[in-house]
Amino acid sequence: MEHPDDTETNNETETKPDADTDETTYHSQLGIGKSAFEGLEPHFEHRNYEGLEYRHVPDYRRGVERGTVLIDGKVVRGFPKVPRTLVLKTGIPTQFDRNERIAVEEKLNGYNVRIAQLGGEQLAFTRSGMVCPFTTRLLRRLVDLADLFEAHPQAMVCGEMIGPENPYTAHEYPGVDSIAFRAFDWRDRESGDPLPVQERRERYEAFGVPQTPLFEIVDVDNAAASVQEIIRELDAENREGVILKSLDGNTLLKYTTSASTNSDLAYAFSLPFDYGQAFMFRRLLREGFQTVEWDEDDEDARERAHEVGESILCSMREAIQTVEDGDTLGERHTVRASDETIDVLFEHLRGQGLNIDIEDDYHEDGDRVVTFCKRTPSSNDTIRNYLDGHIVSE
Ligand code: ATP
Numbered sequence: 005m006e007h008p009d010d011t012e013t014n015n016e017t018e019t020k021p022d023a024d025t026d027e028t029t030y031h032s033q034l035g036i037g038k039s040a041f042e043g044l045e046p047h048f049e050h051r052n053y054e055g056l057e058y059r060h061v062p063d064y065r066r067g068v069e070r071g072t073v074l075i076d077g078k079v080v081r082g083f084p085k086v087p088r089t090l091v092l093k094t095g096i097p098t099q100f101d102r103n104e105r106i107a108v109e110e111k112l113n114g115y116n117v118r119i120a121q122l123g124g125e126q127l128a129f130t131r132s133g134m135v136c137p138f139t140t141r142l143l144r145r146l147v148d149l150a151d152l153f154e155a156h157p158q159a160m161v162c163g164e165m166i167g168p169e170n171p172y173t174a175h176e177y178p179g180v181d182s183i184a185f186r187a188f189d190w191r192d193r194e195s196g197d198p199l200p201v202q203e204r205r206e207r208y209e210a211f212g213v214p215q216t217p218l219f220e221i222v223d224v225d226n227a228a229a230s231v232q233e234i235i236r237e238l239d240a241e242n243r244e245g246v247i248l249k250s251l252d253g254n255t256l257l258k259y260t261t262s263a264s265t266n267s268d269l270a271y272a273f274s275l276p277f278d279y280g281q282a283f284m285f286r287r288l289l290r291e292g293f294q295t296v297e298w299d300e301d302d303e304d305a306r307e308r309a310h311e312v313g314e315s316i317l318c319s320m321r322e323a324i325q326t327v328e329d330g331d332t333l334g335e336r337h338t339v340r341a342s343d344e345t346i347d348v349l350f351e352h353l354r355g356q357g358l359n360i361d362i363e364d365d366y367h368e369d370g371d372r373v374v375t376f377c378k379r380t381p382s383s384n385d386t387i388r389n390y391l392d393g394h395i396v397s398e
Pocket residue numbers: 083084085086109110111112113115116117131163164188189216247258
């Protein structure tokens with residue numbers, strides 16, 4: 005069990021003189037019993053960020069959100085899993101109260117980040133609860149959160165890192181050349197309770213923090229029809245989808261475009277043995293239910309089928325040809341940041357056991373711009389085997 009740095013413990017926690025007391029308060033901060041906390045302990049991953057010991061819950065567990073962090077005697081709540089509906093017309097009234105009004109916000113396609121201020125420092129946590137040294141550093145130049153944390157030290161700023169120069173999930177957005185932050189939630193760091201949607205949006209506006217677009221606030225009864233229209237527009241622009249939220253911020257529901265499903269499928273089948281079959285199947289189901297809910301005629305359904313088929317087969321074909329030609333498959337990303345930020349990123353990625361090949365590396369306007377490839381051994385090896393005549397018993 006790790007101890008927070010002594011000085012920091014003294015500064016932050018008068019009521020918690022030693023680490024044993026931290027353990028007792030952790031369970032109450034998490035709002036669970038002592039024995040539930042003890043049951044959770046084997047599932048904590050232990051890590052160290054620049055000398056600061058912390059623990060996090062990397063997987064889904066009962067009683068606590070994935071990505072929950074215990075750090076320096078404090079809790080940083082995980083971001084909740086967002087449920088999905090396959091059918092708008094029935095899913096929306098199932099998830100929300102009859103008379104509720106719901107906010108329809110854009111679901112941006114990037115990577116989830118939570119920012120909390122601990123011991124005077126703003127730290128950026130990934131979905132699974134690791135401190136991301138890259139995001140932590142880069143955020144400072146993207147958004148100034150000093151006044152926000154000054155006024156609200158318990159805040160957990162939740163948002164998406166988007167844009168093409170992104171080490172995890174790259175996606176193009178108009179007006180975003182490299183990487184950008186968009187806030188989509190504001191929660192209490194310890195309890196995870198959200199601010200109501202409108203209050204959250206006003207606060208971010210006041211602090212000058214860029215936010216995810218809000219399309220509308222709509223009655224549950226009218227939501228399916230208007231969300232469908234929004235989805236058609238997002239689809240045409242190759243954007244990911246929407247997240248519906250009750251105005252108190254507590255209930256969430258996601259729904260995504262066919263464009264996003266197709267691009268996921270194309271990506272997954274470009275590395276067919278590195279993405280689980282369940283990942284692919286779930287996406288195929290989305291297309292099945294969408295074509296029926298949208299009442300498509302034979303011609304439209306056939307066009308949808310054609311697109312799905314192309315996403316799957318064309319990217320798989322390219323992958324097999326790549327290996328056949330003796331080249332290597334992998335996940336390619338480009339990042340742009342200071343030398344130091346790039347160095348800590350690669351240290352962080354390699355520290356997670358990833359094999360990284362640097363493919364391009366130069367300086368531009370004082371930044372280092374690196375294109376790298378995360379190796380994906382399963383797809384390379386398995387495709388190679390099949391090409392060499394490996395016999396499948398099925
Ligand atoms: P998980 O739900 O475990 O994060 P997932 O891959 O299923 O994994 P997504 O399908 O991307 O997650 O949907 C949920 C995620 O959508 C959120 O965790 C968040 O990062 C992202 N997101 C983008 N825009 C918004 C928004 N406006 N409101 C809430 N979440 C958003």
